[in-house]
Every structure is written in structure tokens, then in C-alpha cells.
Amino acid sequence: MPKILIVEDEKILLEILKDYFLNDGYEVVEASDGKAALELFQQYEIDLIILDIMLPEMDGWSVCRRIRKTSDVPLIMLTARVDEDDTLLGFELGADDYVTKPYSPAVLLARAKRLIESRARTNHMTSTNHSLIINGIHIHFPSRSIIVDDQQVSLTHTEFEILAYLMQNQGIVISREQLIMKIWGYAYAGDDRTLNTHIRNLRTKLGNKAPHITTVVRAGYKFVDSL
Known part of the structure; x- marks a missing residue:
């Protein structure tokens, strides 16, 4: 069962996303700040990360940089900002996809599923x-x-x-x-x-x-x- 790490400091959004992924059969690990996210990433075998940018303790940019030093795990960044330069920075840091708030949880789930499935196909050559x-x-x-x-x-x-x-x-x-x-x-x-x-x-x-x-x-x- 794929394990998703959701990093979101807005409790309501975190619970909504968690429910969507749990209902679709995924395991969910959750964090509300950047430092906790990195600790959980080291602790668990994570299949995909959903990472908000504006986080306490350590922002999403920094978390992404740290993760990309050791892992190519699929990563989707979330942001309330609509600046295209921010989007491009996310990709330059190693994000695989980028979703701007407000967003449809169902669409986010579909994008996450696509990334996980493409990785699985490659891993089963x-x-x-x-x-x-x-x-x-x-x-x-x-x-x-x-x-x-x-x-x-x-x-x-x-x-x-x-x-x-x-x-x-x-x-x-x-x-x-x-x-x-x-x-x-x-x-x-x-x-x-x-x-x-x-x-x-x-x-x-x-x-x-x-x-x-x-x-x-x-x-x-x-x-x-x-x-």
C-alpha cells in the first residue's frame, strides 16, 4: 500500500486531504511543519510527498532542497501564491508537480496517483x-x-x-x-x-x-x- 507524506499546516486542509487518500486505499503520514516532515521522511519509506510551501519551522523550499539531496521520491508542491516565478523555482528545486490553492482534492489525488503509477511501471520493467x-x-x-x-x-x-x-x-x-x-x-x-x-x-x-x-x-x- 503506497505511503503518502502530507505536509500542510492548515489543519482543515490536512484533514480533507488525509481523508481523500485514506478512502482511496493509501497510507498517510502527516506533518504540520517542515522539520517534522524531514523527520518523518527519514523514519518511513515514503512513496510520494505533498508539500505546502508556507510552513512553520522550515518552509517547503528548504524541505524540498533537503529531500532532493538524497531522494527522487515524487513530490507535489502546494502554494497559495500564483507567481509564475515561484512555480518555476519549485520545479528547479526538484518538484514533479505544482498545485495552486484553492484546488480540488480529487484532482490532486489523481495527479498523485499518476506519479505513483508511473514510478511503479518503471520499477517493474x-x-x-x-x-x-x-x-x-x-x-x-x-x-x-x-x-x-x-x-x-x-x-x-x-x-x-x-x-x-x-x-x-x-x-x-x-x-x-x-x-x-x-x-x-x-x-x-x-x-x-x-x-x-x-x-x-x-x-x-x-x-x-x-x-x-x-x-x-x-x-x-x-x-x-x-x-
Whole structure:
């Protein structure tokens, strides 16, 4: 049974979210401040985090930074702020999705479920597809690890899914719409900069292998074997 960590300091919202996830069969661990969230994350095997930004003790930005140092667990950030720069900062820090208050708990549940299911599919690759190696980039699916020229690279859940999907379809142009539906499972409501930010972060982490992810103007993205 997947375990969800919900970090929310507004008690009513916390209880509403908790009920939604419990009723759908998930286990729920809850925290009302950032420091408690980090302690619980170390204590339990968490499958997904729902993280409010405005928290006492330690804000959501700081919690996200700390978690991303050691884990690629799927993470959805919640905020009452509507500044697009805040949204992009969340993605740059490693958030996989971003939801602005007020929101529908049912929609949030659907987004969380999508992230958990996409991770589960990757973790259950068949024995003949444990690894994918192209030009010095090595994906090991069971451990969700990335090795680039013999050096381990830490990717977020979403960055891993984007890279894996592009490499599995090397040489094929993947439209932005295809990529969004594959990764998020719905027509993302944010502007185009959301996907751009994930691609930019991924390229930065790939270093000199970044040019293998090419932008095809007015078409999408393509992973190319040779440069």
C-alpha cells in the first residue's frame, strides 16, 4: 500500500486531504511543519510527498532542497501564491508537480496517483529491459539510477521519466503534448515554461551529454545517438 507524506499546516486542509487518500486505499503520514516532515521522511519509506510551501519551522523550499539531496521520491508542491516565478523555482528545486490553492482534492489525488503509477511501471520493467545504455548514458530501471560516463547522476522522478522516455524512443521526435501526457498523464494547465524547466534541469545534470536531447523547433524533442 503506497505511503503518502502530507505536509500542510492548515489543519482543515490536512484533514480533507488525509481523508481523500485514506478512502482511496493509501497510507498517510502527516506533518504540520517542515522539520517534522524531514523527520518523518527519514523514519518511513515514503512513496510520494505533498508539500505546502508556507510552513512553520522550515518552509517547503528548504524541505524540498533537503529531500532532493538524497531522494527522487515524487513530490507535489502546494502554494497559495500564483507567481509564475515561484512555480518555476519549485520545479528547479526538484518538484514533479505544482498545485495552486484553492484546488480540488480529487484532482490532486489523481495527479498523485499518476506519479505513483508511473514510478511503479518503471520499477517493474521486465528482466530483459533492466538497463538501457546509449553513448555513455546508462539507465538502470530497477534502481532508477543514471550513470553518465561512469559517474552517478541524481535525477528527480520527473527528470528520470523524461530521459527514459526519450532514450527509449531515440531518433523519434516526441511532441511536447506526447511528453506531457506520458509524464503527467493529463493536459498540463501551466504554461510551456514548466516542461522547459524540467528539460533545462535535465540537460544541466547530463553535462557534456546534454546535446543528445535536441529541440526540434515547432515539433518537440528528440534523443539522438550520435552528435
